[in-house]
Amino acid sequence: MQKPLILVTNDDGISAPGILFLSSVAKQFGDVAVIAPDKPQSGMGHAITINSTLRIQKTNYHNALLEYSCTGTPVDCVKMAVNKLLPRKADLVLSGINHGSNSSINVIYSGTMSAAIEGALESAPSIGFSLCDYSIDADFSQAKAIIEKIISESLKNKMPKGVCLNVNIPKLKSDEIKGIKVCRQARANWVEEFEERFDPYGRAYYWLTGKFVNFEPESNDTDEWALSNGYVSVVPTQSDLTSYQNLETIKSYLL
């Protein structure tokens, strides 16, 4: 029987420690193909490249069945993999491990999660992994057992079509992680500030900075609650953005 084909991608770039760790774990479960951005693509959301062209290059960071860097976004990488580079249909798409959280509202800005959402659109079970630690020395191995469990169960069980998992891992030692919580995306937002600086020619430029605000810190069924309380959060995530509960309200005044 053919081994499962596992596509691995991310948004931090093909040589980031997080994706190196993820591809090494993935190899236990099947043939691994890595197609990932050639440079950091954090915050790229669901961007695709339509006004310019893409290039790909064979690389050798992962010792994988197949490995290419791509000049495009994380979503471009998934499209390029699925439609051009993979030798057969992927059985699983893994994205990450992201260096930093993609919980709550971060899911819509995240290149890591957009790659997973795109994977699910292409009809393969998909999982985005993120570690809540922005350090370059982040220790991805602490959650190895849980990552293995989530991959293994996702291969064994039929994941709902079009849905991917948003997995966030707290910055804790393995014996401090209490387990997994399947939960919903917390209502939260970023309160931004733009830091103004001046270039040597006196012209202003801006850095986007911000502070994360959880609007419902008391709710115990959210990803933010799970992470704050020592659990790995898993949010089933979809690409249907329809606000079903507001269809009637909008009808009441627009029709």
Added chain:
Amino acid sequence: MQKPLILVTNDDGISAPGILFLSSVAKQFGDVAVIAPDKPQSGMGHAITINSTLRIQKTNYHNALLEYSCTGTPVDCVKMAVNKLLPRKADLVLSGINHGSNSSINVIYSGTMSAAIEGALESAPSIGFSLCDYSIDADFSQAKAIIEKIISESLKNKMPKGVCLNVNIPKLKSDEIKGIKVCRQARANWVEEFEERFDPYGRAYYWLTGKFVNFEPESNDTDEWALSNGYVSVVPTQSDLTSYQNLETIKSYLL
């Protein structure tokens, strides 16, 4: 009494015909501030600029209360407007009019709709408008009465918090448009192909192309159905991507 403050943005760039038309319509309803990308940003999805800096420049295409082009993405423009440039809280955010459809799955790739979603996150009622006509000579005026109605009703009625409207307008004459349908996002996908070309040095590069496939052409409650049948489609759109109906399935095998 102070007039409503209306922020207008888009993804085709600050001087595109679609945004010029939208700002001119918006002026009937209040003070208009235009903060939009300085170049085309189609397909940018919910991308934000975090690895580089932003610049802004005063422009004068719209004869508005306030007008700046920004080097960033559509979402950057909304953040920059709300947190830095607007003199007071916006009462309404309008994005578009996009040159081309943002119905169905296009919502997740669309810079136009991501700007509207970001507007809603910043707690202002937000509407993204798109015309299903990619031509540079597209006639935005055919839907003027309907656009005015949607803006007027959205100002008069309290839109649900965090929700924006995804409005798509069929390419029809005004007397051919049958009215408005409030509907859900159709399940659909793009089947991509990458067109391979070679540069003068013999190196391959790729253009992303694709074909839109509606998975449920028979359903009559979707935006695709509305557009195919001569209606303007309005989908209430949210940023909570949780797949609530699959929480229990995922729990059943992960916990």
